[in-house]
Amino acid sequence: MFIDYAVIDVTAGNGGDGAVAFRREKFVPKGGPAGGNGGRGGSVIIEAHHNLNTLLDFRYKKKYNAENGEAGGSSLKDGKSGKDIIIKVPLGTVVKDFKTNQVLFDLNEETKTVVLVKGGKGGKGNSNFATATNQTPRYAEDGKPGEYKKVILELKLIADVGLVGFPNAGKSTLISTISAARPKIANYPFTTLEPNLGIVKYREYDSFTVADIPGIIEGAHKGKGLGYKFLRHIERTKIMLFLIDITSEDYEKDYEILHGELKNYSAKLIEKKILVSLSKADLADDEKMKEISELKIGKDKKIPVVFSSVTNYGIQEMLDTLWNTLKDSSTT
Numbered sequence: 001m002f003i004d005y006a007v008i009d010v011t012a013g014n015g016g017d018g019a020v021a022f023r024r025e026k027f028v029p030k031g032g033p034a035g036g037n038g039g040r041g042g043s044v045i046i047e048a049h050h051n052l053n054t055l056l057d058f059r060y061k062k063k064y065n066a067e068n069g070e071a072g073g074s075s076l077k078d079g080k081s082g083k084d085i086i087i088k089v090p091l092g093t094v095v096k097d098f099k100t101n102q103v104l105f106d107l108n109e110e111t112k113t114v115v116l117v118k119g120g121k122g123g124k125g126n127s128n129f130a131t132a133t134n135q136t137p138r139y140a141e142d143g144k145p146g147e148y149k150k151v152i153l154e155l156k157l158i159a160d161v162g163l164v165g166f167p168n169a170g171k172s173t174l175i176s177t178i179s180a181a182r183p184k185i186a187n188y189p190f191t192t193l194e195p196n197l198g199i200v201k202y203r204e205y206d207s208f209t210v211a212d213i214p215g216i217i218e219g220a221h222k223g224k225g226l227g228y229k230f231l232r233h234i235e236r237t238k239i240m241l242f243l244i245d246i247t248s249e250d251y252e253k254d255y256e257i258l259h260g261e262l263k264n265y266s267a268k269l270i271e272k273k274i275l276v277s278l279s280k281a282d283l284a285d286d287e288k289m290k291e292i293s294e295l296k297i298g299k300d301k302k303i304p305v306v307f308s309s310v311t312n313y314g315i316q317e318m319l320d321t322l323w324n325t326l327k328d329s330s331t332t
Contacts, residue, residue: 012146013041030210039069041119042082
């Protein structure tokens, strides 16, 4: 099951208390202070991994507590530090403060590791407080409490290409054709209920990743449909591919709706390179194909790539266009 949102409580361990103790050795009747320091509390560390792809584990476990540090002992023995705990999340996870919604960390690099909450410092034993005027201090320092946070974990897929289109525009069929991804496909809207990520092998030795999200409908930026919930997954893509059904009555209007919904969600999205394609070419007759050959859509006013995932018509041209655009975007 794909889960891209979770709320968890993380608590670091408390530091151990310092000890009050004195030397008690034979022939040393008035031994000096010998209280050890308390151990440091364990921290909670979060670590991103490329081989994870869901936050499902956090649906069942929501509280993470690191170990407390041990108290100091006699004979200058320091307490043992508490064990850290490491929380593993998918690469692309954003950590936000639950109260303020402020981004604390953006784990967008392989095995990036950050300390989410720090363990409390151990208290000093009485051996640290001896002075010339107070050679037998009878007090020690308490350990400091560990930090606590309630945080939001929000996953954003990392992909080269993001597929954007209305429900039933053919996005899932395309990703299943050009990659090993196998999303659910049916001839009705909102078949895709969660994002899909596919790796596309290009020519002999190259590859790139494609993300398919649930279809966008007009008003998505206001929360309508399913697309808005998953738009975060195309925020990290390098380029976007708009899929418009070739049987549509108004290609330019469809483009403007898709473009407008992305803009209303985040102005940064439309700063990305956007390619336009017409899907389901197998449903168009010769006259329609001739008409389309002179059609120019979008802000760049370029002829869209026309393809059919059913017959593989235009698929190689599609891959060539995506690959060349990715190469161009990486050099700019």
